Amino acid sequence: FTAADLQVISENLxxxxxxxxxxxxxxxxxxxxxxxxxxxxxxxxxxxxxGRCSCSRKRVLCNSGCHPGKSCNNI
Known part of the structure; x- marks a missing residue:
């Protein structure tokens, strides 16, 4: 947004x-x-x-950025 797009409101949200x-x-x-x-x-x-794997907890599959060169059960 630019400054021109913003408007001042008088009520407290x-x-x-x-x-x-x-x-x-x-x-x-x-x-x-x-x-x-x-x-x-x-x-x-x-x-x-x-159960400590952050990928498994968020229900996403591991990718190439995860633990390169290691075995994985979450693929």
């Missing part, structure tokens, strides 16, 4: 009492709001057979 007190980094907030870029990569050494 959120009160101070409704906002949580926890602080998170801007990148984390944007990722939570948008879902991120969707790129997941794991560095599993156990062949992605444990």
């Amino acid at each position: 959120l009160s101070i009492d409704e906002a949580p007190d926890t602080e998170i980094p801007l990148r984390t907030a944007v990722t939570k709001a948008t879902g991120g870029q969707g790129y997941v990569k794991c560095m599993c050494l156990s062949g992605c057979s444990s």
Whole structure:
């Protein structure tokens, strides 16, 4: 958007009492709001057979960026 596309509004959309007190980094907030870029990569050494594999947890298949040269059960 350009500055000309934005408009000032007079009403408050959120009160101070409704906002949580926890602080998170801007990148984390944007990722939570948008879902991120969707790129997941794991560095599993156990062949992605444990429940700790980030790809398996997100229900995506491992790709060439994951643990190159290692065996994988999630392909």
